[in-house]
Amino acid sequence: MGSPLLPAEAATATVVRVDARQCEILRAGESEVRAVQMRGRLWEKSSDDKSPVAVGDQVRLELDEDGEAIAEVLPRRNAFARRAAGEDVRRQVLATNVDQVVLVACFGTPPFSSITTDRILATASFADIPTTLVLNKIDRSKPRKIEEIAGTYQKLDMQVLLTSAETGDGCEALTEALVGKVSVFYGLSGVGKSSLLNRVEDGLGIRTREVSESLKSGRHTTTYARLYRLAAGGAVIDTPGARTFRPWGIPPHELRLHYKELREIGPGCRFPACLHRDEPDCAVLAAAERGEITASRMRSYHELLAELQAGIEN
């Protein structure tokens, strides 16, 4: 049921940006972004969440004497989320209703982090969203190092793109991977998410870090998540990079299912509930010993498992 004051087709919209009390929305077929309020009752339903509305949400609007407002968030197809920063244990939804997570990592500054990459991959898998890995700033690294890292992730059967937002290398392939889909760009601050998006489509004009600004200043260039429609079809969501990434909601015993190689080898362990930590006759640990599982993947799994277990005990 739509609001009596708005015709049904005008009553739904896509959220392109979320502020503390206000959202920006786009209606189907319209190109002008509009600011609307959020109804107070939205908070009643989502107490585990930092905000009841997220970028990518489809919402129902209603109009009353205070103006246009979001009355309801329509059911989500999926939600890419992390644990909020600091002491906050609530869920922070980064984007919803997406076709893929474009996980951006880079060489140079900040240095490539397998632990962060693996955390984000496991989280996307937990949310049942496919991932494309983009290794950016290839102009800053030696071919051998690039091949080694790309190889680790290609083995997991995911699409790996090598790019340089500086030279434009690989940006055409990236554009092809985006057309017709809704993609959320995610990765550490400074890896080049906004720079890549500006390469994908000129008109986006997203602000990126000036060359003279220090990466060590700890400031994020992108300060809020924002959805942009692509002229070629589809949409991209640029997000502020994190300095660390903590998954939200993965039960510790399920983590092994979100590491593809562990999921495949795990059924060979003696115990069906094996966590591949120190159990006897563990097929995963044996495979790692033989060098069949990349050491950095095994390390990140153990670190993340311990962290998820500690989180539950708290």
Ligand SMILES: Nc1nc2c(ncn2[C@@H]2O[C@H](COP(=O)(O)OP(=O)(O)OP(=O)(O)O)[C@@H](O)[C@H]2O)c(=O)[nH]1
């Ligand atoms: N050498 C080189 N520098 C790059 C490349 N891509 C981006 N940069 C530089 O890296 C810095 C950070 O780029 P941004 O696009 O702002 O990074 P971001 O991931 O959007 O960062 P946040 O918005 O803070 O999350 C800028 O100074 C860019 O010019 C690249 O491929 N090669």
Ligand SMILES: [Mg+2]
């Ligand atoms: Mg940015």
Ligand SMILES: [Zn+2]
């Ligand atoms: Zn095992």
